[in-house]
Amino acid sequence: MADGPNASPRAGFHVMVKPTGPICNLDCRYCFYLEKERLYPGTAGWAMPDAVLETFVRDYIAAQDVPVVTFAWQGGEPTLLGLDFFRRVVELQRRYADGRRIDNAIQTNGILVDDGWAAFFAEQSFLVGLSIDGPRELHDRYRVDRGGAPTFDRVMKGIAALTRQGAAFNTLTVVHRDNARAPLEVYRFLKEAGSGFLQFIPIVEHVNVASGGAPAGLKSLRADGKPPRSELSEPGVDGGGRVAAWSVDPADWGTFLCAIFDEWVRHDVGRMFVQMFDVALESWYRGEASLCVFSETCGRALAVEHNGDLYSCDHYVFPGFRLGNIMTTPVGELAASPAQRRFGDAKRDELPEFCRRCDVRFACHGECPKNRFLLTPDGETGLNYLCAGYKRFFGHIDSAMRFMANELAGERAPAHVMEWVRARDRQREAAVTGRNHPCPCGSGRKFKKCCGEVG
Numbered sequence: 001m002a003d004g005p006n007a008s009p010r011a012g013f014h015v016m017v018k019p020t021g022p023i024c025n026l027d028c029r030y031c032f033y034l035e036k037e038r039l040y041p042g043t044a045g046w047a048m049p050d051a052v053l054e055t056f057v058r059d060y061i062a063a064q065d066v067p068v069v070t071f072a073w074q075g076g077e078p079t080l081l082g083l084d085f086f087r088r089v090v091e092l093q094r095r096y097a098d099g100r101r102i103d104n105a106i107q108t109n110g111i112l113v114d115d116g117w118a119a120f121f122a123e124q125s126f127l128v129g130l131s132i133d134g135p136r137e138l139h140d141r142y143r144v145d146r147g148g149a150p151t152f153d154r155v156m157k158g159i160a161a162l163t164r165q166g167a168a169f170n171t172l173t174v175v176h177r178d179n180a181r182a183p184l185e186v187y188r189f190l191k192e193a194g195s196g197f198l199q200f201i202p203i204v205e206h207v208n209v210a211s212g213g214a215p216a217g218l219k220s221l222r223a224d225g226k227p228p229r230s231e232l233s234e235p236g237v238d239g240g241g242r243v244a245a246w247s248v249d250p251a252d253w254g255t256f257l258c259a260i261f262d263e264w265v266r267h268d269v270g271r272m273f274v275q276m277f278d279v280a281l282e283s284w285y286r287g288e289a290s291l292c293v294f295s296e297t298c299g300r301a302l303a304v305e306h307n308g309d310l311y312s313c314d315h316y317v318f319p320g321f322r323l324g325n326i327m328t329t330p331v332g333e334l335a336a337s338p339a340q341r342r343f344g345d346a347k348r349d350e351l352p353e354f355c356r357r358c359d360v361r362f363a364c365h366g367e368c369p370k371n372r373f374l375l376t377p378d379g380e381t382g383l384n385y386l387c388a389g390y391k392r393f394f395g396h397i398d399s400a401m402r403f404m405a406n407e408l409a410g411e412r413a414p415a416h417v418m419e420w421v422r423a424r425d426r427q428r429e430a431a432v433t434g435r436n437h438p439c440p441c442g443s444g445r446k447f448k449k450c451c452g453e454v455g
Helices: 034-039 050-063 083-096 115-123 152-165 183-192 250-267 275-286 331-335 338-349 387-396 398-409 414-429
Strands: 014-017 068-073 101-108 126-131 169-175 197-202 301-304 309-311 322-325 372-375 381-384
Touching: 014 050, 050 068, 050 083, 050 331, 068 083, 083 101, 083 115, 115 126, 115 152, 126 152, 169 183, 183 250, 197 250, 197 275, 250 275, 250 387, 250 414, 275 398, 301 331, 309 331, 322 331, 381 387, 387 398, 398 414
Parallel strands: 014 068, 014 301, 068 101, 101 126, 126 169, 169 197
Antiparallel strands: 301 309, 309 322, 372 381
């Protein structure tokens, strides 16, 4: 059936709100969003106008056919707008909720978070995502302010305020070239800082991409159907550019995930929640991941700019991926548009044959299209830059994930995996099981090819 003007978006679509656009009080050297200021030359005020805010809140709630509607506020730095802006957000959400529960999540660098902000977040049940890249030296490597000064101490003060006021927070850690080489230092620091839910985001960016470069990854993503032509470093384009120096090395990314998993699976299952591991378990248990980068298709996570412009994804805020403006076309209609469906389906349809044959495709699906700029061994375009790291990680966790999936299927706690792994460790230490002997789990495979694969 063709999409009509009243077509509904796919269930539970999500929009990341950028109420300050790219404006931020930090100058993180790896930030891919600061350059978006060039998309709106001559802009004097970057705060989302009240008319745009009200239109978005009203139409976003109305377009969601789900009992709980979640708003995600990002930037730039959204706290630059002040508390009154978010008091207005809550007021509008209550006005248009129409019986639905409204949840709010806000991603912040923490610099402005004091007891006033923290008390508001706690009172209004905002989930705060706080950006921190590890201990002082690793965090301050790239996360500096406009004057180039370090920010670690100010971020930690923000965490202290959130803790005092009882505000729920998790941490988002950008994994870059340097902190990727200190996985356990980063993980243990975040635990000690009080984070119970950890997100690790690998940074992969192109710089100095030539204008008019030919696409090397997805070929048909642009809403206007034209080849990408921009001075910006568009994802999926290889115009003679290079990977930025701060981008994580693929092998280091795999080692980083494996090292943290090995500690988590022995000590922290059910106590520490790592997004990457939770999503992987979804793939092993249900055969489908909820996180867009690991789902077969994407297109259900869009981004709205301060002026109401809606883009296919926050990593695709480029002119060719602008779907329209919510002040002239309802957000639900834009989210359900043929252009956005093409964008989402291209992730599956343009996956290289090399990836289609991969034994961990079910858990990866080629990861995020923005990172697909390498050639496969067969010479086909579209291999993910992080492929080697993911293949190592998904292979490494397979036996533990199969155990946890089996526990879930039997309505038992996945945390039982900790004792299972520790028991296997004791077998190794006592040299009870030889590498070439049958695995004691009963799989029929050799130990080294089964449970022995988990480090």
